[in-house]
Amino acid sequence: MVSQNEVQITRYAESASMLRQARSYAQVRKWLNLGKKDGLYWGELPFVEKMGVSCWFSNEFTTGFCTCREKFPCSHLLGLMLLQLHQLEAFQSCTEYPSWLERKELPAEKKEPIVKNRRQETRFLLEMDGKRALERWIKDLIRGGLLQLPEKSPAFFEDMARRMVDAKCPGWAGMVRNFQKINYFESGVWQTSALEICVQIWLSIQAFEHTEKLPDSVKDQIYGLSGRIVRKQDLFDNPDTLRISDNWLVLGMIQDEEEEGLFRYRSWLHGTKTGKNALVLEYSTRFNPYVPAWKAGDVCSGMLAFYPSNWPYRAVFQSFQSCVPALAVSAAGFSDWKTAQQDWATQIALHPWLHDWPQIMQDVCPFGHETQRGLCDKDGYSWPLDAQFPENDWWQLMALTGSKAHTISLLRNNESVYPLGVWIRERYLPLKR
Amino acid sequence: MNSWQYLVHTALLGTEKRTLEQAQLRPSVAALLKKFSESDPESRFLNLATLAYVYERAGKLPLHSTADPFIADEDVSDDCASSLEEIFQTLLDTKPPNPEIWAYLLQKLAKDQTVIPIQFLTPVFQLATQNAFKSLQPLIPMVSGSRGKWLGQQHKAWTFASPKDPLASWETETNENRRKILMNLRAKDSKQALVLLKQAFDSERNARERKALIGTLQIPLVPEEVRFLEIVFDQLDPNAAAEKSASTSLRNIIMERLLSSPESAVFNHTVANLGKYFQLKRIIGLKGKWSLHVPDAPDDFLQDGHMQKFMGFDPTLSNEGMLKTKFWFSELVRNLHPMAWEQLLPELNWREIFQIFEESTWYLPKLAYALARTRYRKAVLAYTQEYVVDASNYFMLHALSNLELEKYVMHKSQGILSEYLIELLKRPDWVWSRPFSRFVLQCLLAPRSNGYHYSEIPRMLSLHPHFDPEVLPELESAFLSPSRDFQVQLLQQQVLAPMHRLILLRTKINAL
Numbered sequence: 005m006v007s008q009n010e011v012q013i014t015r016y017a018e019s020a021s022m023l024r025q026a027r028s029y030a031q032v033r034k035w036l037n038l039g040k041k042d043g044l045y046w047g048e049l050p051f052v053e054k055m056g057v058s059c060w061f062s063n064e065f066t067t068g069f070c071t072c073r074e075k076f077p078c079s080h081l082l083g084l085m086l087l088q089l090h091q092l093e094a095f096q097s098c099t100e101y102p103s104w105l106e107r108k109e110l111p112a113e114k115k116e117p118i119v120k121n122r123r124q125e126t127r128f129l130l131e132m133d134g135k136r137a138l139e140r141w142i143k144d145l146i147r148g149g150l151l152q153l154p155e156k157s158p159a160f161f162e163d164m165a166r167r168m169v170d171a172k173c174p175g176w177a178g179m180v181r182n183f184q185k186i187n188y189f190e191s192g193v194w195q196t197s198a199l200e201i202c203v204q205i206w207l208s209i210q211a212f213e214h215t216e217k218l219p220d221s222v223k224d225q226i227y228g229l230s231g232r233i234v235r236k237q238d239l240f241d242n243p244d245t246l247r248i249s250d251n252w253l254v255l256g257m258i259q260d261e262e263e264e265g266l267f268r269y270r271s272w273l274h275g276t277k278t279g280k281n282a283l284v285l286e287y288s289t290r291f292n293p294y295v296p297a298w299k300a301g302d303v304c305s306g307m308l309a310f311y312p313s314n315w316p317y318r319a320v321f322q323s324f325q326s327c328v329p330a331l332a333v334s335a336a337g338f339s340d341w342k343t344a345q346q347d348w349a350t351q352i353a354l355h356p357w358l359h360d361w362p363q364i365m366q367d368v369c370p371f372g373h374e375t376q377r378g379l380c381d382k383d384g385y386s387w388p389l390d391a392q393f394p395e396n397d398w399w400q401l402m403a404l405t406g407s408k409a410h411t412i413s414l415l416r417n418n419e420s421v422y423p424l425g426v427w428i429r430e431r432y433l434p435l436k437r
Numbered sequence: 438m439n440s441w442q443y444l445v446h447t448a449l450l451g452t453e454k455r456t457l458e459q460a461q462l463r464p465s466v467a468a469l470l471k472k473f474s475e476s477d478p479e480s481r482f483l484n485l486a487t488l489a490y491v492y493e494r495a496g497k498l499p500l501h502s503t504a505d506p507f508i509a510d511e512d513v514s515d516d517c518a519s520s521l522e523e524i525f526q527t528l529l530d531t532k533p534p535n536p537e538i539w540a541y542l543l544q545k546l547a548k549d550q551t552v553i554p555i556q557f558l559t560p561v562f563q564l565a566t567q568n569a570f571k572s573l574q575p576l577i578p579m580v581s582g583s584r585g586k587w588l589g590q591q592h593k594a595w596t597f598a599s600p601k602d603p604l605a606s607w608e609t610e611t612n613e614n615r616r617k618i619l620m621n622l623r624a625k626d627s628k629q630a631l632v633l634l635k636q637a638f639d640s641e642r643n644a645r646e647r648k649a650l651i652g653t654l655q656i657p658l659v660p661e662e663v664r665f666l667e668i669v670f671d672q673l674d675p676n677a678a679a680e681k682s683a684s685t686s687l688r689n690i691i692m693e694r695l696l697s698s699p700e701s702a703v704f705n706h707t708v709a710n711l712g713k714y715f716q717l718k719r720i721i722g723l724k725g726k727w728s729l730h731v732p733d734a735p736d737d738f739l740q741d742g743h744m745q746k747f748m749g750f751d752p753t754l755s756n757e758g759m760l761k762t763k764f765w766f767s768e769l770v771r772n773l774h775p776m777a778w779e780q781l782l783p784e785l786n787w788r789e790i791f792q793i794f795e796e797s798t799w800y801l802p803k804l805a806y807a808l809a810r811t812r813y814r815k816a817v818l819a820y821t822q823e824y825v826v827d828a829s830n831y832f833m834l835h836a837l838s839n840l841e842l843e844k845y846v847m848h849k850s851q852g853i854l855s856e857y858l859i860e861l862l863k864r865p866d867w868v869w870s871r872p873f874s875r876f877v878l879q880c881l882l883a884p885r886s887n888g889y890h891y892s893e894i895p896r897m898l899s900l901h902p903h904f905d906p907e908v909l910p911e912l913e914s915a916f917l918s919p920s921r922d923f924q925v926q927l928l929q930q931q932v933l934a935p936m937h938r939l940i941l942l943r944t945k946i947n948a949l
Contacts, residue, residue: 143479149451196441199448203490206483341499349495356491371502378502386502396559403558403588418494433556437526 013085016077029083032094039098045088049080058104059084076126127172134171135209142205150198154188175231179205204357224312239309240322246310250275255413256424257300272362281362282308282319300434303330315354330432337364337411340381360415367409370401390422397435440466441493444486452478525557536570538939541902543576545946552582562595619653627659648687656697663698666691688749696772708777710738729797731766739765771805834861843873854880874905901939
């Protein structure tokens with residue numbers, strides 16, 4: 005008679021052939037070092053793959069791990085579970101965990117299942133594996149020194165990025181790829197940029213390590229950074245999603261090619277009633293083009309659903325009513341750079357990885373010539389313009405303002421600003437439509 | 438060195454080679470260092486760098502600016518009709534952009550004394566820097582407004598938007614540019630232009646350059662200019678050795694100008710001497726008939742030596758058998774203002790005068806008279822007469838009125854429009870009549886000998902400002918009857934559809 009547990013294990017198998025394979029592994033002679041301690045069971049299969057594999061599972065069959073690269077749960081793990089069901093006596097009680105299990109940092113205290121379902125558990129284990137690989141990689145970098153970076157081949161970064169993608173962490177893969185975007189010929193700048201990327205990765209993986217201690221909203225934020233994708237439909241179906249209805253002024257839109265053939269559309273929105281900022285992010289490929297429903301300078305009435313985060317910023321339209329050019333729209337902005345800096349610091353505290361935070365500045369005037377351009381407030385303080393700020397947009401800014409003080413919307417980043425548009429007598433005119 | 442910079446230096450060398458020293462860090466940051474275990478130097482470094490990074494970002498303060506912004510002269514109004522904005526946006530979105538429709542819009546704005554909305558200044562200026570759109574540059578100062586002019590001063594490629602005062606650079610410009618400045622100034626203020634011309638002429642020693650300067654005095658001349666030319670002509674020594682040929686041609690051009698001016702003494706002297714060559718033959722009971730009699734033998738006026746000096750020809754040239762009385766007479770007919778003949782023969786109209794020349798036994802006077810009349814923008818002689826108006830007399834075609842030109846082209850063209858005629862048809866502000874629009878389109882749409890229309894497409898689109906908008910629907914129905922022929926589809930997509938769009942835009946621009 006087949007026990008209830010065996011039914012549960014066989015359901016884990018994705019196919020009949022996998023179950024057949026698992027049953028073939030459920031023989032004591034094929035295993036070495038079968039052991040158990042505090043509800044964990046483990047064993048080593050020496051004659052599979054090149055180096056052999058090691059598996060463990062908890063007695064509830066809810067958590068487990070195998071060092072093979074097969075899809076989780078693999079036939080080895082299922083074989084070990086079946087063996088435990090049928091020949092429990094083959095597992096010797098041990099006083100210590102084997103060294104390979106300790107290296108995987110899966111202490112016996114974790115009695116509770118780490119995640120709620122099998123799919124999430126699989127993903128979490130892969131992510132943890134990726135996290136450890138990335139941690140090791142970044143520490144190696146710091147140990148050897150960043151001076152080695154300019155000499156590294158693209159493959160050095162790409163291999164690690166692919167490893168992160170395999171580990172279901174595309175967010176971290178993107179962070180790793182940022183090393184390739186640095187201009188290593190820009191002496192005096194690339195060093196700081198490289199260390200910034202290092203600390204962003206480090207902060208992200210450390211936060212991931214301690215997610216269980218964090219509130220749910222922060223947890224979502226951290227998972228989002230590692231690359232967990234929340235589908236739009238899940239977002240709309242989730243009753244806890246933050247939803248804000250407003251007349252959203254499209255401050256600016258930027259389209260760029262993130263990777264070869266993958267285009268990114270970023271739209272920064274500002275709620276005219278709530279003052280809330282939002283980023284709507286869309287991707288397109290040559291075969292799946294994206295046609296934005298709005299242009300910079302439009303006012304879109306509708307409800308935005310924000311992605312779960314401690315710092316809700318990225319959003320998507322759940323309901324979209326109308327979109328018209330902004331003929332008369334007022335916006336409250338910061339009166340000087342010092343006040344704006346306080347806002348920036350507040351946002352940094354909530355999201356230390358922050359880039360490109362939209363701000364509206366009152367009474368700032370563009371100044372400068374080719375090499376040194378910036379925005380100056382009424383007190384004479386200024387931020388330089390972003391190095392990526394297009395020349396054409398600069399001249400558009402000059403045409404609109406005449407180098408006089410105006411209310412200007414901009415993207416704030418670490419050390420510079422990127423103007424998006426200008427208010428001229430209650431009318432918002434974007435620099436680029 | 439602040440803490441962050443110290444951490445960057447440490448990271449460059451690596452924790453293996455360089456350990457963190459508390460003394461190098463700010464006390465507040467150094468205090469944090471104690472919290473991290475020394476057993477793992479990389480984690481310790483990264484933890485500290487992470488904190489310093491956030492601290493650094495959140496606490497960064499703006500710099501005090503010392504730059505002096507260059508502020509626009511005056512405030513501008515952004516109150517412009519939404520239809521105007523819509524037109525600009527549509528034109529900017531049209532790919533590929535069409536230079537003619539842009540010129541049409543800017544001309545309309547200039548006529549209405551409207552300026553380009555400030556949000557479109559930059560794209561329009563950028564467009565005008567492209568080769569295909571450089572023709573827009575002269576129009577831009579008229580429609581760019583104060584903000585546009587200010588912007589033009591900021592950008593080295595946009596100086597066309599705020600052209601400098603030409604007189605400011607008069608002293609430093611090249612000769613060629615100075616002549617252009619003179620001609621432009623003369624169109625606005627002939628007196629000031631003459632002052633500059635006198636200065637330049639007096640200071641110029643090179644006869645060729647002097648001739649070029651005199652060349653800027655295009656007919657008609659004002660009395661002050663006539664007096665100036667008379668003085669110059671008197672001062673020129675016909676026997677001067679230096680640069681003789683250039684000097685002679687200078688005399689020649691001055692004489693041409695003087696003969697063209699009824700106020701000049703030369704003109705009156707000539708008219709007084711020409712009367713003897715016209716004879717009235719009286720017939721009893723009928724109106725007398727005038728005829729031209731130029732003697733073959735030289736007389737006291739049409740004499741080689743005198744005419745050479747008078748017309749500014751080189752007197753040292755051998756004239757044996759070359760310069761005849763009839764030649765001199767033709768030269769006078771060609772250069773004299775047609776008013777001379779009206780003074781001489783006051784009871785005749787110009788057609789009767791032409792009749793006299795036409796009946797003369799030699800060819801030259803009638804052509805010379807026809808040329809002279811067109812030169813002075815008098816009514817053109819019968820355009821159907823091939824010898825009067827043809828391609829070699831291109832400027833004669835220019836003298837035709839729009840209606841006359843339409844008739845001439847329809848008469849002359851056998852279903853094919855020559856290149857020179859197409860250029861003539863691009864007169865500004867000229868909308869062809871419907872029959873003529875239909876005629877031009879039919880000429881352009883007619884299949885070429887090789888069966889392809891491609892070469893005509895850009896030309897057709899460039900002519901769109903002149904078509905009568907009402908002609909397109911007719912043509913569509915005529916040319917595009919239900920057919921799957923590839924060329925008809927091509928015409929629909931590449932000619933008629935864009936043409937429709939352009940004409941629609943033109944209608945919108947007219948309605949502004």
